[in-house]
Amino acid sequence: MPPQLLWFRRDLRLSDHPALLAAIEGDGPVLPFFVIDPKLWDPAGPPRQAWLIRSLTALAQDCDGRLVIRYGDPVDVVPALAAELKADTVFATADCGPYGRTRDAAVADALTQIDVRLERIGTPYAVGPGTVLNGSGDPYKVFTPFSRAWREHGWPAPAASLKAVETVRWAKADSEKLPGEPDLGAMQLPPAGEAAALERWHEFLEDDVNDYAERRDQPGVDGTSGLSVHLKYGEVHPRTLLAGLARKRSGGTGVETFRGELCWREFYADVLWHKPASAREYLRSEFARMRYEPAGDRFEAWCQGRTGFPIVDAGMRQLQAEGWIHNRVRMIVASFLVKDLHVEWQHGARWFMRWLRDGDLASNQHGWQWVAGSGTDAAPYFRVFNPITQGLKFDPDGVYVRRYVAELSDLPGAAAHEPWKHPDGYAGGYPERMVDHAAERLDALARYQEIKK
DNA sequence: TTTTGAGTTGTTCGA
DNA sequence: GTCGAACAACTCAAA
Numbered sequence: 001m002p003p004q005l006l007w008f009r010r011d012l013r014l015s016d017h018p019a020l021l022a023a024i025e026g027d028g029p030v031l032p033f034f035v036i037d038p039k040l041w042d043p044a045g046p047p048r049q050a051w052l053i054r055s056l057t058a059l060a061q062d063c064d065g066r067l068v069i070r071y072g073d074p075v076d077v078v079p080a081l082a083a084e085l086k087a088d089t090v091f092a093t094a095d096c097g098p099y100g101r102t103r104d105a106a107v108a109d110a111l112t113q114i115d116v117r118l119e120r121i122g123t124p125y126a127v128g129p130g131t132v133l134n135g136s137g138d139p140y141k142v143f144t145p146f147s148r149a150w151r152e153h154g155w156p157a158p159a160a161s162l163k164a165v166e167t168v169r170w171a172k173a174d175s176e177k178l179p180g181e182p183d184l185g186a187m188q189l190p191p192a193g194e195a196a197a198l199e200r201w202h203e204f205l206e207d208d209v210n211d212y213a214e215r216r217d218q219p220g221v222d223g224t225s226g227l228s229v230h231l232k233y234g235e236v237h238p239r240t241l242l243a244g245l246a247r248k249r250s251g252g253t254g255v256e257t258f259r260g261e262l263c264w265r266e267f268y269a270d271v272l273w274h275k276p277a278s279a280r281e282y283l284r285s286e287f288a289r290m291r292y293e294p295a296g297d298r299f300e301a302w303c304q305g306r307t308g309f310p311i312v313d314a315g316m317r318q319l320q321a322e323g324w325i326h327n328r329v330r331m332i333v334a335s336f337l338v339k340d341l342h343v344e345w346q347h348g349a350r351w352f353m354r355w356l357r358d359g360d361l362a363s364n365q366h367g368w369q370w371v372a373g374s375g376t377d378a379a380p381y382f383r384v385f386n387p388i389t390q391g392l393k394f395d396p397d398g399v400y401v402r403r404y405v406a407e408l409s410d411l412p413g414a415a416a417h418e419p420w421k422h423p424d425g426y427a428g429g430y431p432e433r434m435v436d437h438a439a440e441r442l443d444a445l446a447r448y449q450e451i452k453k
Numbered sequence: 454t455t456t457t458g459a460g461t462t463g464t465t466c467g468a
Numbered sequence: 469g470t471c472g473a474a475c476a477a478c479t480c481a482a483a
Contacts, residue, residue, distance in 0.1 A: 134481065142460060145481055217462080264461085331462065370461085382475050383463045390463090441464085452477085 003031040003085055003171035007078065007092040009100070010124055011234035012055045013194040014062055016158040018122035020168075023091040029171035031085060032059075033068035035077050036179065039099065046182040047323030047357035051192050053178050055233050058193025066170035069178055075106045082116045085173060093234070094120040096129045096269055097361050098276035124231075125266050126155035126238045129273030139274045141376050146270070147263045158239050187323060189357060190226065197230035205244050212254035219315075219326035220399035225258065228358035229324075231265065238262050265363055271376055272362040278375075279365050280346065287374035290451045295347040301434055302337050303351055305405070308433035310417050311391035312336045314404040321404065323357035328394050334371040335385035339444040340435055345372040373448070381448040384441045391417040405430065 004026040011017060023030045034056055041049065060067035070077045082090060090111060095104055108118040123129065132149050133139060140146035190196070204225045208215075215223025230236050241262060245255050272278060282288050301307055305316035315329035325333070330352075337348045345368040352368075353359040369375025395401060398416030402409045407428035408416045419425030420433070 135483095136481085140481080142480055144460070260461090328462080335463095377460065381477090382465095385462095386464065 001028040002087050003028045003173075005078075005082060005085070005087045005090040006030050006032045007090050008032060008034045008059065008067075009092060009095055009234075010232070011093040011122075011237075012059045013197070013235050013237070014059075014168075015194065015198075016160065016237045016240045017093070018159045019091045019093045019119070021160055022119065022121050023089075024168060026089065028087075029169040031068060031087070031171035031173055032063045032066060033070060033081060033173075033175075034059075035074045036069065036071045037074055037103075038071075039073075041179075043354070044359075045323075045354035046184055047187065047189065047355060048359060049179070049182045050184055050189060051229065051233065051323075051357050053181055054189070054192035055235060056178060058195065062194065063168075064170050066172055068173050068175040071176060074103055075110050078107050078118075079110045079114055079116065081173075082111060083114055085171070087116065089117050089119055091119045091121060094123045094128070096123055096125070096273055098272070098279055101276070122159075124234055124237070125269055126242055126262070127153055127266055129266075129270045132270060139270060140267075141271075143264065143267055143377050146267050147260065150263055150266060155239055155242060158237070158243050187321060189323060190229070192229075192233070192235070194235045197227070197235035200226055200230065201236055201241065201244070205248060209245075209248065209254040209258055210250075210252055213252070213257040216257070217328050218394055219311075219329050220395045220397065220403070224326065225261075228360070228363075232358045232360050238265070265360075267376075268362040268366040271366055278369065279361055282372075282374040283366075283369050283376065284374045286451050287372065291342070291447050292344045293342040295343050298341050298434065299337070299343050299347055302333070302341060302343075302348075306431050306434075307336065308431045309336065309387040309437075310398075310401040310405055310408055310419065310430075311395060312387050314401045317404040319352070319355045323355060325352075325356070326400070328390075329400075330367065331371060332385050332387055332390050334368055336387055338368075338372045339384045340387075340437060340440040342440070342444065342447065345369060345374070381445065384444055386437060386441075388417060388437070 004023040006020060006023045011019070014020060056067065070081060078090060095101060104118065104120065111118050127150055132146060132153055134145065134149070140149065204227065208225070211223065212225070215221050227236070231238065242259065245259055248255050275283060302316060305313035307313055311329060312333050315325050315333040319325050334348055337343050338345055349365055349368040352364055356364070366375050370377065373381060391401065392414055396414060398411065398414050401416040407430035408419060410428060411419060411422055411425065415422045419430055
């Protein structure tokens with residue numbers, strides 16, 4: 001009996017997995033496989049490469065060691081594997097990103113040549129991108145109306161428990177070895193894989209969601225869910241999370257706030273679905289006409305956390321230390337690059353994608369476009385983050401800054417945000433501010449004026 | 454078709 | 469220190 005092929009991509013779990021359930025329904029055993037595709041592997045930085053290896057290692061164990069690894073262009077590799085095993089169907093969760101859609105169309109074509117079907121079942125989202133439309137049948141371009149329609153549309157219950165699929169008969173085939181882990185230096189990553197994702201989720205749902213609304217915006221506090229990276233690799237599906245939230249009786253505003261964050265993830269995936277080019281180009285095309293500065297030495301100083309603005313430098317150093325930045329600080333550092341240094345958002349977005357372990361194309365690119373003012377719900381032109389007041393407001397005791405900027409570790413309390421006001425502010429060798437924020441803010445506003453119609 | 458209300462996350466200035 | 473107003477004009481969603 002030939003096996004049913006199950007092609008894992010960004011759905012590295014066994015529970016709540018409709019494509020897996022569909023594969024089980026066939027008569028044969030299930031052969032799980034993953035293709036290391038150089039087009040995705042090469043541009044990923046060390047954190048994402050390491051995470052993928054660890055997550056695949058965990059998945060392989062959950063598949064009784066039968067996960068098959070192959071290398072190369074899926075257009076060649078997948079048909080070759082299907083032919084090798086005489087399979088007639090390849091099951092997969094649909095990929096909604098620009099590259100994935102194009103790749104899957106090409107793979108489906110190649111499979112058709114040898115009489116094999118590619119069955120795309122389910123998506124990485126509670127509501128598939130392209131599903132929520134406004135009264136005119138067009139996609140939403142503003143978050144709030146989208147979120148109302150998204151909630152009204154609703155989503156299915158989780159597909160099946162892990163327990164229900166423990167009886168899967170896994171097929172066997174030759175596998176190549178996983179790549180070696182890249183050098184992470186001192187970087188520590190949280191545990192990867194489905195079991196770790198579910199453990200983190202249950203802990204968050206039990207304890208942390210109650211204070212989520214108040215604590216999520218303070219970078220010095222451990223108040224976020226930490227689930228973004230698990231969602232990125234599909235170690236847990238948002239359906240599972242939404243069902244858990246719905247069962248929570250006394251979650252207060254935290255439940256609602258967290259549901260809103262999941263909705264943002266779906267909204268940006270929807271925007272990217274309708275406008276794949278927005279992964280690279282300005283969603284509002286007039287922004288391409290704005291005056292920008294080349295990404296030279298100043299961009300390099302931003303990347304390495306040497307701008308002289310404490311919370312900006314703390315964020316950029318956290319990125320390389322942990323492969324992650326707190327969401328509030330992502331906005332602050334992004335605003336600084338675009339509006340104080342006048343560098344195009346794409347440069348920052350690329351650096352983020354290289355170093356973020358949770359780097360998700362839709363959320364990352366559209367978060368950047370939002371800050372730049374060129375995206376959906378564009379920030380009003382006058383909304384320029386002040387890195388100093390943001391630091392004082394959201395990290396009032398300077399805990400976050402001192403944690404990541406060693407040169408400021410001896411400054412007490414809020415003084416860490418304003419070393420220029422402290423007699424020993426530069427005793428640790430911290431760099432001077434590279435720009436005058438007030439002047440750059442006015443410059444940014446002037447540049448916006450120039451592209452107005 | 455026209456109209457109306459609303460739009461994640463801010464900052465600064467002056468009273 | 470605290471507070472409210474001003475900061476423009478535009479696009480979008482829905483009635």
